[in-house]
Amino acid sequence: KTRYGVELFNCLDEEWKTSRGKKPHMLYMLLDFSSGYALDEYEIQGDMKIASEIIFGLRLAYYFFVNEKYVWSFAMFSTKANEYKHIFKLDNVLAHIYSHEHKRLQPGQHLFIFLQIDEFQFILKDRKERAELFKQLMYVLGYHMTGKIPNIFIQTLLSGTAPQDAIRAMEPSTYSCEPLDLPLLSLESRLDIMREFATNHDVSDCVWVPKIWIHQLLLDTGGLPRALEYLFTELFGQKFTNIKEFFENLEKRIPIPSTIYANVTNDINKAYKIKAYARNHKILIYELIYRNIMVIESDMSDELQDGNSTEKLEHLERDRHLILRKLEGKIKF
Structure with a gap:
């Protein structure tokens, strides 16, 4: 998924031909929410809109100004910056990035940031308000896809294992998520x-x-x-x-x-954690293997027996225990 994002950005950077005006100045940024840029509970306290702006502001500030320049992890940076977090709202950080890149821009040229958010399912996981938090984070980025700062545009690419959760979280709203079909490598x-x-x-x-x-x-x-x-x-x-x-x-x-x-x-x-999961969910694993060997067509909403309970296929995909591949010409997996 990460490689796809990099190659998509490179393709845009090399092949994009504008019908009028200058081609934007292109930047690629990658935030991995499973490790280096993981969310901490203290970050989502208080007003969720302000928290969402700071969540992205801190991460983009670290990625652009600190990462690979200083021997600081994001965790250390965010701890030090917490006292001054109000100045790390996304708008402020984007303005500083634009100012830093301004000398490379030609007159009238805009800044285009291709932002890949990897393992985005960790935003949704294990939080009661997870869907609302995800929606608010996407709103914050969405403003910059509709010209909130005229000279800066952000295109977001989500890569992870919870596409259905992301689609549902954005319905109904001003913005929507469209899934890309990424086949396994031949x-x-x-x-x-x-x-x-x-x-x-x-x-x-x-x-x-x-x-x-x-x-x-x-x-x-x-x-x-x-x-x-x-x-x-x-x-x-x-x-x-x-x-x-x-x-x-x-x-x-x-x-x-x-x-x-x-x-x-x-x-x-x-x-x-494949082995541990398989040991604890033997009946479920047997059914998955059976469906795979027998090539049984399945829906995302199918519920599989898991001991005394059931698990939906889409939840197994979200929690990284399963990869579903869409059948050619069909909506089934």
């Missing part, structure tokens, strides 16, 4: 990504393509972007700093594919 796409890593380091196909175990590991990810990310991290190191060394050592030292596979599955399990 094996060809996975090989293309691997090839990109190689060619960027002057490595030809003959070095890695004959290695069957590489193809098998790429196949085993199932096309899940997060699984693919964990695999490449295992192969190339954190932040992909060991790419050159990996390809240089392919002939000298043969990696053990089973060890790589085990490490990647452990990383996935740590992130999504």
Whole structure:
């Protein structure tokens, strides 16, 4: 999902042709609400509209002015800034970003911020007022899609696992959410990504393509972007700093594919708690596996037996226990 956002922004930046006037000055920003930019309960106290403005203002201020420039986490920054949080309303922060970028702008050129909010379901999760908070946060951003500050436009992309909750939260309102169908990566796409890593380091196909175990590991990810990310991290190191060394050592030292596979599955399990969930919900897991093997068409509202209770498919998707893929030409999954 994150990669899709980056590539969508790059496509806009490179291909956008305006019918009149100058093309806007483009900025990409990514806020991950599952980790680095997670919400804290103290942030949503008091007036929800003001809190929503500060929630985004603090995060954009940190992303633009602090992140990768100073050795401060967002948690540390927000704690220090809490005493002065009233000055971090979104309008003020956007004005400062515009002022900072102004020297790069040509006369009459506008600022376009492509804001990707990743793992947005954490905004909705485990809070009684979660739907209202989400709606208010989207309102705050929506004002900047309709010209609240004439020279600044924000386009929002939500990426996460609760599309139905987001759509319902915005109904009825001035703004709406439209889901994008993001298919799992094909094996060809996975090989293309691997090839990109190689060619960027002057490595030809003959070095890695004959290695069957590489193809098998790429196949085993199932096309899940997060699984693919964990695999490449295992192969190339954190932040992909060991790419050159990996390809240089392919002939000298043969990696053990089973060890790589085990490490990647452990990383996935740590992130999504799959084993623990399966142990505690055996009947539900059996039914999911049965539906998958037998290719049984399902609706988002289908309720599956989970011990003495039931769970809707859409809730399983929201809570990151399931990925639903729409059947071609149908509204079922």
